[in-house]
Amino acid sequence: MTDFLQDLVDFFIAFKDGILYYFPGTGQPERVLEFLWGHLLITFVTMFFAIVISVPLGILITRVRSLYEPIIKLAAMLYTVPSLAMFGILIPFVGIGFTPTVIALTLYSLLAIIRNTAVGINGVDRAIIESARGMGMKNSQILLQVELPLALPVILAGIRIAIISTISLATLGSYFGADSLGNLIFEGISAGGTRNDKIAAGAIGATLLAIIFDYLISRIERSLPGIAQK
Amino acid sequence: MIHFNNITKTYPGATKPSVDNLTMSVPEGETCVVIGPSGCGKTTTMKMVNRLIEPTEGEIYVTGRNILKQDPVELRRNIGYVIQQIGLFPHFTIRDNIAVVPKMLGWKKSRIDRRVDELLEIVGLEPTHFRNSYPRKLSGGQRQRVGVARALAADPPVMLMDEPFGAIDPITRDRLQNEFLRLQKPMKKTIMFVTHDIDEAIKMGTLVCILQVGGVLQQLDTPSNILSSPANSFVADFVGSDRGLKKLTLVRVNEVMKTDFPVGRHDESTNEILRRMKESDLDSLFITDEIGKLAGYVTLEAIQGQPQKKMSQMLQGIIATTEAEATMKDAFSQMLSYGIRYLPVVDERSKLVGMVTSDDAQRLVEQTNKVLMST
Numbered sequence A: 001m002t003d004f005l006q007d008l009v010d011f012f013i014a015f016k017d018g019i020l021y022y023f024p025g026t027g028q029p030e031r032v033l034e035f036l037w038g039h040l041l042i043t044f045v046t047m048f049f050a051i052v053i054s055v056p057l058g059i060l061i062t063r064v065r066s067l068y069e070p071i072i073k074l075a076a077m078l079y080t081v082p083s084l085a086m087f088g089i090l091i092p093f094v095g096i097g098f099t100p101t102v103i104a105l106t107l108y109s110l111l112a113i114i115r116n117t118a119v120g121i122n123g124v125d126r127a128i129i130e131s132a133r134g135m136g137m138k139n140s141q142i143l144l145q146v147e148l149p150l151a152l153p154v155i156l157a158g159i160r161i162a163i164i165s166t167i168s169l170a171t172l173g174s175y176f177g178a179d180s181l182g183n184l185i186f187e188g189i190s191a192g193g194t195r196n197d198k199i200a201a202g203a204i205g206a207t208l209l210a211i212i213f214d215y216l217i218s219r220i221e222r223s224l225p226g227i228a229q230k
Numbered sequence B: 001m002i003h004f005n006n007i008t009k010t011y012p013g014a015t016k017p018s019v020d021n022l023t024m025s026v027p028e029g030e031t032c033v034v035i036g037p038s039g040c041g042k043t044t045t046m047k048m049v050n051r052l053i054e055p056t057e058g059e060i061y062v063t064g065r066n067i068l069k070q071d072p073v074e075l076r077r078n079i080g081y082v083i084q085q086i087g088l089f090p091h092f093t094i095r096d097n098i099a100v101v102p103k104m105l106g107w108k109k110s111r112i113d114r115r116v117d118e119l120l121e122i123v124g125l126e127p128t129h130f131r132n133s134y135p136r137k138l139s140g141g142q143r144q145r146v147g148v149a150r151a152l153a154a155d156p157p158v159m160l161m162d163e164p165f166g167a168i169d170p171i172t173r174d175r176l177q178n179e180f181l182r183l184q185k186p187m188k189k190t191i192m193f194v195t196h197d198i199d200e201a202i203k204m205g206t207l208v209c210i211l212q213v214g215g216v217l218q219q220l221d222t223p224s225n226i227l228s229s230p231a232n233s234f235v236a237d238f239v240g241s242d243r244g245l246k247k248l249t250l251v252r253v254n255e256v257m258k259t260d261f262p263v264g265r266h267d268e269s270t271n272e273i274l275r276r277m278k279e280s281d282l283d284s285l286f287i288t289d290e291i292g293k294l295a296g297y298v299t300l301e302a303i304q305g306q307p308q309k310k311m312s313q314m315l316q317g318i319i320a321t322t323e324a325e326a327t328m329k330d331a332f333s334q335m336l337s338y339g340i341r342y343l344p345v346v347d348e349r350s351k352l353v354g355m356v357t358s359d360d361a362q363r364l365v366e367q368t369n370k371v372l373m374s375t
């Protein structure tokens, strides 16, 4: 127990040193900001493509039932590919850097968003859809005004899972030449145990980012009309 | 107005049709209640009218047009649709729920706002209070009121109602039925109304359509004729052996209620009230407030020899009331279940407008039994 506490204390001291090293007046502040920006850029671009691909696919498989199984299975298969192998496969096609990182992370995000979109839409009360159709709403109106808004909490939950795993996996991008907070971690590792403060700064930075995004999405979920207002 | 021409519906994979060669008409302004045992094809029949289900064979005409040659979306916007599960949009305010069809029809915002408030008034929901609430804040009865308002929004000539009051507690259901009858009187919509409750069918319908399992039409007639001359033994069984009692469903409270009877006011002196009761030989008297709202009742026993006590101290609370549109069966069953002989009739503002007695009900049963015996 005391060992664990000692480790924890060491860890925070290392973290503090890492931050101080990189922040104003102590070292290279512009590099941390650069890594942070790179990390955010990977996350945003990945989530943009993941949502733009997954939500329509999720809708499609609720409309064409026969596609449900194959598409979910494919996304699940992609999800299980080990991350190093995924980069290895992509590099011959797109080279190293930002592009393979975003492609890999997008592929990992598909499953959570496709599945939650389909589950969310299928979970909408049949009576609500029937009354919408009975009033003369067109299919597109039913989708946009009724099904998607009502499925939104479930879709957002999927996006939340995807964004957190993207933020955490984005650190790996550094290994393949995409700048992110992972750069700090890899620099720390290659210093062979003398610069654990860098590892701590990179890891905690990424974790804080994940927590912040998780919180922001939960705020959006809570502000949805009619659903959240108890 | 609604005309079924040799309609048959066989679901894919089914061996027998769910609706079998149905030909019937609902004339303009009539309320046709479709009734029959579970699974007899009531919902299927109704949903073919707004093309939520397509018939296998036959044609359906609504306001003279073959609906199978019409754009379903346009058709549905001219047909009000109310279902048991209501199906309000939980993420829309009450106003936006009611505004769905008017919006699609391109009405101006000011016109929609006026219409929403008007409809909320009509279905008995205070607009300022309900306009901006979300459905989850409403009780089941209030939600179905909104469901009815939504169906009426663009003033469609035809309404389809599938067990609209089926999931609502009996007391609220009676009230909603009465309100709907009150609404329908001036509106004169052409209505198809599905139920599995024969009392509701007789109460709500100007026509009753009885289906047998497999969607086979057994009888389409007025409620009175269904009760007094069932077409076959299936109909007779379905209507039940208590047809005499059911006939009470055909008689509205306002057809038999007394309207001129002594009433007291809560600000009158005890002596005055006492004198009035003795004059008319009554042992109890309804008491109203200054604007005619029913406040309670007093008994002779309670006020005799208590001239110093105030009226308000001796007033007893009313345990049951009925409405002018209610049926005598509702009224009678209330009197029986509360063990009372006089039932006050109130309007929607709880003003006392009349009174029915258990003697009235008894007399009606005896009369209708005589009629039934002789036929």
Ligand SMILES: Nc1ncnc2c1ncn2[C@@H]1O[C@H](COP(=O)(O)OP(=O)(O)OP(=O)(O)O)[C@@H](O)[C@H]1O
Pocket (backbone or CB within 6 Å): B011, B012, B014, B018, B037, B038, B039, B040, B041, B042, B043, B044, B045, B196
């Ligand atoms: N979508 C469907 N596919 C196949 N069969 C169906 C479908 N909908 C209804 N049926 C069948 O058609 C018959 C009539 O169903 P319908 O729902 O019209 O009956 P109903 O009179 O409304 O019954 P209830 O009183 O239970 O509401 C039933 O035997 C039912 O099983």
Ligand SMILES: [Mg+2]
Pocket (backbone or CB within 6 Å): B042, B043, B044
């Ligand atoms: Mg049904």
